[in-house]
Every structure is written in C-alpha cells, then in structure tokens.
Amino acid sequence: MEYTKLGRSGLRVSRLCLGTMNFGVGTDEKEAFTIMDAALDAGINFFDTANIYGWGENSGRTEEIIGRWFAQGGGRRERTVIATKAYGDMNDPLDGPNGESGLSSYKLRRHLEGSLRRLQTDHIELYQMHHVDRSASWDELWPAFGDMQAQGKIGYVGSSNFAGWDLAVAQGEAKARGVLGLVSEQHKYNLLTRLPELEVLPSAQAHGIGIIPWSPLDGGLLSGNIRRGEAGQRSGDNRSDRHREQLEAYGRLCDELGETEDLVSLAWLLHQPAVTAPIIGVRTLEQFERSLRAVEIKLDESTLKRIDEIFPGPGGQAPKAYAW
Template identity: 70%
Template sequence: MKYANLGRSGLKVSRLCLGTMNFGPSTEEKEAFKIMDAAVDAGVNFFDTANVYGGTPHRGWTEEIIGRWFAQGGGRREKVVLATKVYGGMGDPNEDPNGGAGLSAYKIRRHLEDSLRRLQTDHIELYQMHHVDRSVSWSELWNAFDIPLKQGKIGYVGSSNFAGRDLVKAQYEAKDHRLLGLVSEQHKYSLLCRLPELEVLPAAEELGIGVIPWSPLDGGLLGGNWNPQPGSRTAKQSERQEKLRPQLERFTALCKEFGESEANVALAWTLAHPAVTAPIIGPRTLQQFEDTLRVVELELSEDTLKALNEIFPGPGGEAPKAYAW
C-alpha cells in the first residue's frame, strides 16, 4: 500500500479509502468484518463512514457494525484512521425542531457523541461536514468544532460536497479563529463527473486540502456494470446509460487493450490528479475489495490519459480559462 499526507496535515493515510456505505443494507455484518480485516491486512488504514449510513429506518447501522468490529480488539481501532460525517437528520423526534438536515453547534455536539457511542471509540480522526449549510455562520461552526478538537474527541475537520467558494470561506474564517481549518474535501469526482476540475480541485490544491473522491466509479458505470439485467435500474438511469453507451464501449475497449479492468483504470485516473489524496472504494464483497488493491501500483501512461480525455472530455481546464478568452 502507498500512503500520502491528508491535505496539509501531518496525518498519513492510505491512497485508497475504504467506504462503508454498503455495510448493513447491502453487505451483511459477517462479510463487512471480513472486508475490514482484509483492508487492515493490506495496509488500508483509511476508513470512511457517516452517521446516516444504514438508511431509513436504521440510520447509524453502519457505524454500529464498525463499532462491533472495533470491539473485537486485536489492535483494530489503533490501525484505522477513522472518518465519519455530520449533517443529515437521524430521525430522532427528541431533536425536533432541530432534527432535520443541517449544521449547528447543537447538532454537532449531539451527533458527535452519538457517533462515538455507536463506533465504540473515544475519538474520531476526521470529522466531516457531510454538506455545506450556508445558513450557519463560520464563527458558530469553528467554535463548535474547536471544543471537541481541544478535548481530543476529533483530530481534524473535513468537508464534503463543498463548492470552491465554501472551501475558501472556511479557510479564511479558520485562520481568523487561529485554527488549522479543513484538511480534506470529499467530493463527487470521476471520468463521468469532471466539473470539479473547474473550481473545487484547483482551490483544494492551492489551500492544501486533500480531495477524497466519492463515487469514482459512478455507481458502477465505470466498473463495467453498464449492461445490467432489465428492470435493475430506473427509467432515468437506463436513459442515461443508453446515452453514455458509446463512451462506455470505447472505455471498455481501451481497458482491454491496456489489460486492466474498467474499475481499476477509472480509480487510477482519479489518483493521477495532484489534488487527490485517496478515492473511496465501496466494495460489497471481499472479492471486490481484493480486486481493487492493485490500483495504487497502476500508472497510466500519457497516451492512456490522453485517450481517456478524448473519451470523457473534461470542462476544458480550470476556471476561468475553460470558458473565457
């Protein structure tokens, strides 16, 4: 396994991040335990989850599974750089009218304590805002995060789904509060979603914020899973899939020529961007996880990168050069 610093922090994480969203709803606990054991054995030390994972009516289910895995001991907790998130509503009527989606000092305090309980740990290395909430001031947010930072309950603060302007604002306000600020931004980024190249990725790189791409395979479309059984996708998904079919067929042909799976090529492509620390992989099975490990050793040639760019054109570069004279 290879490692990199998470943004401008001193924390080193594996260049693959184990996503756990499938644990519970799609992957039973026993299989999830096998995947996490295999991840640690392979040197993957970066695990990502969220308090809402598990879905309705069992929000928190995924954190509970991870907590029971930690409880087995054997150094499991000590070997993991743990990341979770706060923002979504947890369906607790006792929180009304503050129980909906959003951020506040009230929510951050309560939901952090609940995550720690479910995860059976006393600290979380990376606590991430799952979405931006522009109705809350940064003074409130940084004061709310400063308390658990000083208590040692969290080590670093990260964001997810932030725009470039939100990253800049967060860092500006953090400096005013004499805080390190954000060390990471978890963002949707893939060959099929290159819009972040306009603003988010350049801003993150300049600010020293490590980017953690989520859905780097776009729900499996970039993993060769673009010809599923009839009825397995919604009409909207099927329409998009048919629209993308010519590109995906060219992509499959290129990967065969290269001698690698579509999933590994797509993941290696995200790793090639200098702003990216680690893409999130979300295996449903142990076999899927094991098939992904070689990605960190996979280097794409300039010719391959050029061919991928022709199949999946980006926005044309960074802003404003992509659209201005």
C-alpha cells in the same frame, strides 16, 4: 499499499479509502467484518462512514457494525483512521426541531456523541460536514469544532459536497481564527463527473485540502457493466444509453491496456494531483480484493491523453475554461 498525507495535515492515510455505506444494508455484519480485516491486512488504514448510513429508521447501523468490529480488539481501532460525517436527520425524537438536515453547534455536539457511542471509541480522526449549510455561520462552526478538538474527541475537520467558493470561505474564516481549517473535501469526482476540475479541485489544492472522491465508478457506469448488458446499481438505464459510445470506447482502451474498466477508473483518479484517496464502496470481499490492484496501475501520458479524449473535462480550470 501507498500512503499520502491528508491535505496539509501531518496524518498519513492509504491511497485507497474503504467506504462502508453498504455495511448493514447490502453487506451483512459478518461480511463487513471480513472486509475490514482484509483492508487492514492490505495496508488500508483509512475508513469512511457517516452517522446516517443504514438509512432512515436504521440510521447509525453502519457505525454500530464498525463499533462492534473495533470492540474485538487486536489493534483494530489503533490501526484505523476513522472518518465519519454529520448533517442529516438521525430520526431522533429528542432532536426536536433541530433534527432536520443542517449544521449547528448543538447538532454537531449531539451527533458527535452519538457517533462516538456507536463506534465504541473516544475519538474520531476526521469529522466531516456531510453537506454545506450556508445558513450556519463560521462564527458558530469553527469554535464548535475547536472545542471538540480541545476535548480530544476529533482530530481534524473535513467537508463534503462543498463548492470551490465554500472551501475558500471556510479556509479564510479558519485562518482569521488562527486554526488549521479543513484538511479534506469529499466530492463526487470520476471520469464522467469532471466538473469539479473547474473550481473545486483548484480551490482545494490552493487551500491545502485533500480531495476524497466518492462514487469513483459513477454508480457502476464505469465498472464495465454496460458491455455485460448490465446497468450500474445506481446509474440507471438512461445514463447508460446516454454515455454508451463513450463507455464502449473506454472499454476498448482498457482491453488494450489489459486492465478492467473499474480498475483503470480508480487508477486515473490516483493520477490526479488533488486526489488523496478515492472511496471504494465495496459490497463483498471479492470486490474489495479486486480493487487493490488499482494502486499498482500506472498510466502513461499517452494513455491519460486518450482518456481525456474519451471523457473530456470542463476545458481546464476557471477562469480560463470560460474566458479568453
């Protein structure tokens, strides 16, 4: 396994991040334990989750599974860099009117305590805002995160689904307070979703923020399913039809490389300078073991150029992509 620093922090994480969104939903606890053990054995130390995973009335179930896995001991907790998120409604009647999605000092404190309890740990390495809340002032948020860090309950702060402008504002406000600010941004980024290259990725690089791509296979569209006559689990048939020509051309290129579409898609992300680690949201041990090879695949300049021809990005960074 290869490792890199998380943004401008000194924390080293694996180049693949284990996504746990399926644990307790499409993956039972026994299989989840097996996958997490296999991840550590393979050198993956970076695990991502969220307090709402499990969904609806079962929100928190995924963190509970990870907590029971930690509780087995054997160095599992010590070897894991755990990242979780807060923003959504946890369906806790005690939250009252503050239960709805958003951010506040009150909500972050309550939801952090809930995550710590479910994860059976006293600290979280990376605490992430699951979405931007522009109604919440940084005058409120940065001191709240600072208190959590001072108490030793979180190590670093990350964001998710932030625009490039939001990243810049967050870092400017952090600098004004003399604090590190964000070290990561979790963002939807893949061969079919390259709009982040226009503003989000340049902003992240300029401000020392590592990009953690979610949905690296775009809901299964980039997994090769279309050539097997299957739609991705979350991609939908309409999108499959809309991108069929591109996906078929991509499949032929992968055949020439002697690799599968899913692994080349992950390898392509690993070649992007802004990317720290794509999230592999596997459901089975077999899927996990397949994903490991992505780190070994090296794409030369001619291959990267051909991929750009099949999946053109937004035309470069802003403002050159839309100005003279």
